[in-house]
Amino acid sequence: LHLSSLQVTEELREHLKTPIFDNWQWEEAEMLVLLQVMFTDLDFLVAFHIELEVLQNFLLEVYCHYNNIPFHNFQHCFCVTQMMYGLIWLTDLRGKLATIDLLIMLTSALCHDLDHPGYNNVYQINAQTDLALRYNDISPLENHHCAVAFGILSKPECNILKNLSSDQYKHVRAGMIKCILATDMAKHNEILNKFKVMQPVFDFTNKDHKEVLMKIMVKVSDISNEARPMAVAEPWLDCLLQEFFNQSDTEKLKGLPVTPFMDRDKVSKPSSQTSFIRFVLLPLFTELTKLFPCLEQHILEPVRRALNYYSEMERASKDEKELFCF
Ligand SMILES: COc1ccc(NC(=O)[C@H](C)Nc2nc3c(cnn3-c3ccccc3C)c(=O)[nH]2)cc1
Numbered sequence: 430l431h432l433s434s435l436q437v438t439e440e441l442r443e444h445l446k447t448p449i450f451d452n453w454q455w456e457e458a459e460m461l462v463l464l465q466v467m468f469t470d471l472d473f474l475v476a477f478h479i480e481l482e483v484l485q486n487f488l489l490e491v492y493c494h495y496n497n498i499p500f501h502n503f504q505h506c507f508c509v510t511q512m513m514y515g516l517i518w519l520t521d522l523r524g525k526l527a528t529i530d531l532l533i534m535l536t537s538a539l540c541h542d543l544d545h546p547g548y549n550n551v552y553q554i555n556a557q558t559d560l561a562l563r564y565n566d567i568s569p570l571e572n573h574h575c576a577v578a579f580g581i582l583s584k585p586e587c588n589i590l591k592n593l594s595s596d597q598y599k600h601v602r603a604g605m606i607k608c609i610l611a612t613d614m615a616k617h618n619e620i621l622n623k624f625k626v627m628q629p630v631f632d633f634t635n636k637d638h639k640e641v642l643m644k645i646m647v648k649v650s651d652i653s654n655e656a657r658p659m660a661v662a663e664p665w666l667d668c669l670l671q672e673f674f675n676q677s678d679t680e681k682l683k684g685l686p687v688t689p690f691m692d693r694d695k696v697s698k699p700s701s702q703t704s705f706i707r708f709v710l711l712p713l714f715t716e717l718t719k720l721f722p723c724l725e726q727h728i729l730e731p732v733r734r735a736l737n738y739y740s741e742m743e744r745a746s747k748d749e750k751e752l753f754c755f
């Protein structure tokens with residue numbers, strides 16, 4: 430382990446709070462130490478009487494429950510948690526939300542894809558898997574991620590919530606369930622539309638407003654790869670497409686319906702990404718930036734640059750096709 434918790438320099442602590450953090454430079458064991466730093470630097474251990482050893486057991490157990498698949502692995506979990514951590518500092522959420530709500534957001538980000546099998550909800554439902562059966566086709570994956578999280582928290586040696594009051598525990602459990610279930614993209618428009626209504630009159634003392642903001646923050650962190658430098662973001666798209674192609678290959682083998690943007694014979698990397706950025710990322714990030722204008726330079730600008738990058742790539746590949754066709 431190159432990085433013991435003592436060696437985390439002040440410079441690294443500050444870098445950890447920025448969206449330009451490069452996950453590809455770090456080993457998973459070092460990421461565990463960095464996750465510990467995030468929980469410590471947000472004063473969660475003091476505020477909720479969390480013993481350092483219990484936090485370390487919890488983080489290690491979370492690490493063990495992510496699978497070695499191309500995209501939804503522990504590195505994705507780290508990226509989402511680190512982006513959430515950066516957003517909390519950039520937006521100064523510590524001055525706007527209670528510490529317990531920050532604990533809900535960071536822990537939800539950490540646990541949001543626990544034990545992801547690499548096959549999405551459409552596959553779970555079409556293939557009538559155990560998860561689809563257990564959760565009656567209702568967000569089977571997200572229900573599973575959340576159930577695994579509380580399975581880990583039910584072990585005393587891993588239970589970072591064990592010293593919370595029963596009211597605090599109920600609040601954290603309800604908040605984590607809402608935030609983790611909110612990462613189901615099938616709920617994307619419903620959640621964004623609610624936030625669009627609230628944003629112009631946002632009230633940080635209003636329970637419903639805070640709840641939607643917390644869901645939005647976890648959602649933004651979850652799909653935020655394109656807000657990072659291209660050298661960090663682009664490999665993530667290759668990993669994602671690898672996982673999607675694995676799924677569509679399996680669907681073809683099993684005679685199950687194949688999702689178009691997952692079909693290796695149909696999808697073009699640049700055009701799928703330009704539509705994702707244009708129709709999913711930009712509307713979401715623009716709405717959050719209206720509430721926190723400082724995010725313009727930190728996440729909106731990089732996403733606009735990514736759109737240009739993939740649009741150029743799309744144009745170039747079109748010209749090339751015309752050349753060949755011609
Ligand atoms: C509305 O539900 C949707 C909408 C779009 C997509 N995905 C896409 O359009 C394509 C494959 N691109 C894409 N999808 C991405 C990214 C980041 N996360 N992410 C993703 C991964 C798994 C499940 C859902 C999404 C959005 C990304 O940078 N690009 C998947 C689900």
Ligand SMILES: [Zn+2]
Nearest residue numbers: 505541542651
């Ligand atoms: Zn995720």
